[in-house]
Amino acid sequence: MQLLEGEKEQILASVDEVLKNSSKLREDLIPTLQKVQAKLGYLPALAMEKIAEGLNVPAADVYGLVTFYNQFRLNPPGKHQVKVCLGTACYMVGGDITLESFERRMEIREGETSLDRLYSLERVACVGCCTMAPVVVVDEEVEGKVTPTRVDGIMLALQDEEKKSVTEQEPNQGRGEDS
Ligand code: FES
CATH class of the missing domain: 3.40.30.10 (Glutaredoxin)
Structure with missing residues (x-):
């Protein structure tokens, strides 16, 4: 889904803030995804990429996990x-x-x-x-x-x-x- 104006910056800032308070271990992956989703309302592709980089795990693993658990949203909540x-x-x-x-x-x-x-x-x-x-x-x-x-x-x-x-x-x- 196309990002709205200013959304890219918001995503990067949210991921940075969550990662700053994380021990950056692979075990942190689910809590990190939960925290970023709590901030953004969903998990855009850019957020998943940045989380993968930050925790040093393959992006495919992050995507696989997000699509496996139905607690995670890939699309922004509608109005x-x-x-x-x-x-x-x-x-x-x-x-x-x-x-x-x-x-x-x-x-x-x-x-x-x-x-x-x-x-x-x-x-x-x-x-x-x-x-x-x-x-x-x-x-x-x-x-x-x-x-x-x-x-x-x-x-x-x-x-x-x-x-x-x-x-x-x-x-x-x-x-x-x-x-
Ligand atoms: S099955 Fe109970 S409300 Fe729909």
Whole structure:
């Protein structure tokens, strides 16, 4: 995923800071990755490269570890995070169809983030609301009985929210200097 303006510097600074307080042994690899992810919200390729250099381990080993453990994220969290439950109760009533509907609407696959970083989509295990299956968590709000039609409604609401926040950010556009 393409880095945003200033993100490269932020990644390098975060990795440097974590490595500064590390004993730089191979055993530090997982805690180092966890700390850098806590700072950045994910583990970009540049961070993995720098960590590999800093701990003197092959970059392929770092990448292998990050992809093995699902605690690590390879993509930045979207501004809006959608988590689709694929626990047994949700799966049995079409959780997979709900997930596919989001994938189509967001034009990304599960585990990815849209290029504009507005949306990220994940699958999760049971979130404890099985009676509301199929369940989706949208920015920490639990939504129940999420059919493909409801997916359209959720996406429209998120798009509306986005339009509103853009308008709010530009309240003075078009106004002159004098009051
Ligand atoms: S299986 Fe989805 S909430 Fe329990």
